Amino acid sequence: MTNKGKHASSQTPATFYRDLAIMILGILLVGAAVFFLLYLFADEPATGPTATTTTLVTSTTDASVTTTTAADGTTTTTTVASTSTTSAIEVRPPSEVTVAVLNSMGLDGAASRMNSTLAEAGYQTLTPDNFEPEQNPSRIWYREGFAAEAAALVEFLPGATVEPIPDDALQQGADVILVLGTGYTE
Numbered sequence: 189m190t191n192k193g194k195h196a197s198s199q200t201p202a203t204f205y206r207d208l209a210i211m212i213l214g215i216l217l218v219g220a221a222v223f224f225l226l227y228l229f230a231d232e233p234a235t236g237p238t239a240t241t242t243t244l245v246t247s248t249t250d251a252s253v254t255t256t257t258a259a260d261g262t263t264t265t266t267t268v269a270s271t272s273t274t275s276a277i278e279v280r281p282p283s284e285v286t287v288a289v290l291n292s293m294g295l296d297g298a299a300s301r302m303n304s305t306l307a308e309a310g311y312q313t314l315t316p317d318n319f320e321p322e323q324n325p326s327r328i329w330y331r332e333g334f335a336a337e338a339a340a341l342v343e344f345l346p347g348a349t350v351e352p353i354p355d356d357a358l359q360q361g362a363d364v365i366l367v368l369g370t371g372y373t374e
Contacts, residue, residue, distance in 0.1 A: 189322060279336045282310035285333065286340070288362035290319035293370045302368060319367055326369035329353040334363045347371060 283323050285307050291299035299316035307313045326348040330338035345366055359365050 219349065224353070233295075242332075249268050277336050279340050282306075283312065285337045286312040286314065286361060286363045287336070288314040288359040288365045289316045290359070290365060290367045292319040292321070293366050293372060294322075294324040295368070295372075296374075298372065299367050301343065301374065302366060306341075306366075309357065314362055323369035325349055325366050325371045327351065327365075327367040329358075329365040329367065331356075338364045341366060345372070 201358070213242055243347050289299040289303045289306065303316040326345050328338045328341050328345060328348045329352065330348045330350070335350075335352075341364060342348055342350060345368070348366070348369070353365060
């Protein structure tokens, strides 16, 4: 008697489980190889005062269309294509950046501890102080020309908002001001 329409497996259960184990082992080996290669070729974050960071600034100009009609009735249309330029801004080394740390959240000693961390990283630091009103989130304020350095300091104050200094009279002598806000945790 024939079993029409049914597939008869020639594999035994042992053969099936052996093939399954080989497939799973192969997937694990490929995954391990990929992770190893990613680890091997991943860039290690640079630390210390010798680290150089470059920030790319991109500006774009939109296309413009000019239509000119001459006295004889002919029309000329001129299109200027959009342009995009990218330039690299070199970030000053920490030893050339003066930083002030202000505590707006009331956690005793937080500004002093952050100040010590920045000094150990090579930054020039001013005496830490308190700041009112309370900020949420933390802020990194910068003076004109120090935007790239302020962006680099986000490493020390993750989640902070980076923006130009709101009051030029604030912390005279500081190029960048870190204001520890209510979301700051040590």
